[in-house]
Amino acid sequence: MRYTVLAAAAAVVLLAGCAGSDDLDGNGGRPPSASSSPVEALPAVGACLTSGGNIAYADKADPATKSVSCDTPHKLEVVSTGRFPDSGQVPGWGSDALRAVYGECGKAATAYLGADWHGGWLFLHIGRPAGADWAGGARGYVCSIAEFERTDSSAPALERTGTLRGDLAPGGPGKVAQHCATLIAQDPDAQGFYDGASQRRSDCAALHDAEYAGSVEQPAGVFPAWESQQAFARDKCDALVAGLLGLTPQALTKRHDVRSLLTYLDDQSEWQAGERSNLCYATVSQSHKVRASIKDLRSGPLPY
Structure with missing residues (x-):
């Protein structure tokens, strides 16, 4: 199961159970x-x-x-x-x-x-x-x-039609590509950011508060505690979010309206089965959700 934990920016496969056939x-x-x-x-x-x-x-x-x-x-x-x-x-x-x-x-x-x-x-x-x-x-x-349409462990496989062969390739259809998302959580911090959440798929033109930036693969070994996952992946996640915005990691730290969110591999059985990737999202405050992608935003203001 994946949850997301805030990694300072200024930061299912998922694996299904087995099935007979x-x-x-x-x-x-x-x-x-x-x-x-x-x-x-x-x-x-x-x-x-x-x-x-x-x-x-x-x-x-x-x-x-x-x-x-x-x-x-x-x-x-x-x-x-x-x-x-x-x-x-x-x-x-x-x-x-x-x-x-x-x-x-x-x-x-x-x-x-x-x-x-x-x-x-x-x-x-x-x-x-x-x-x-x-x-x-x-x-x-x-x-x-x-x-699936959300990243929590109870999300079922969706029924769909058509093939996904080549869907994520450069220039491909991108029908299942991760872009924008809505965070599923409660009790944001004083600045309106969540320090733990799962994600639900969202159209970028709809009101949302997160956007996928990439993934970081943890090194093989024993299941790492959150502190170890964060120590390995935080800077890499910040770099991915900065790259999404078209910024350097240093420039990202000067923005207080966008933070990186790093998913936490908290299910040891998932790790044991072979999944080692943390997912990284750029997030905005609950007081300023957006209705457009923030890709290549650089130092510009958040869209409304």
Whole structure:
């Protein structure tokens, strides 16, 4: 789960729970018989999957999925498939096998989208065999991307139509690209800024108080406390926000109407699964929300 914590500027993938799939075995999700080996008909890269179950970061269940035309409503789009190494049980959060797959899934998603997947309103979903299928020999996994509209852990995958292939590439459609957002929080500080929030997608022409600036990847290792995350990422986040505004980090410190907001990786299981990126947002005070992008604002006044 991600929350955001203020990093001084003057500062889900998200990972979904695992899901079984009708495409992960040859028995429509039914356990294979003890005398037969499962036929793993994995979907092709670019295939779209739908589900009647809830696919979300916090969802630890295994909703069944099925392949559908990408022109019809769906929740997942496949970016890679593969096989787990043999082991006694389905790889769980924190396992070396799942971390390796999550890393490869992220690389595949970035290649499929044309730019870092963290720059979209997206999270990664890794579909694994059900326990009974694993016992019967199934080892296939399916890495997919899912779209969401807010960054808290309960945000479900949205139903959508069409493909996201190349969506984040330079000159691409950018249908799921992160731009403007509304912060979800309570009790701003005396200057009207939040020191902790999640984000909800917003049209830049609508009243909003945040804009995505980029992401910072923490180094691999043991799960870092917030202080360690902040020490590593704060200056990098400030630089990203300054770059969004067309300023140097030093010039950003002279603006008191824009601050950087750094998301905090507070879910150790998310870290164990392989997610290490903090997201950075430029934010404005609740007393002066804006109805336009502040990209390349430089030293100019905030728009109204």
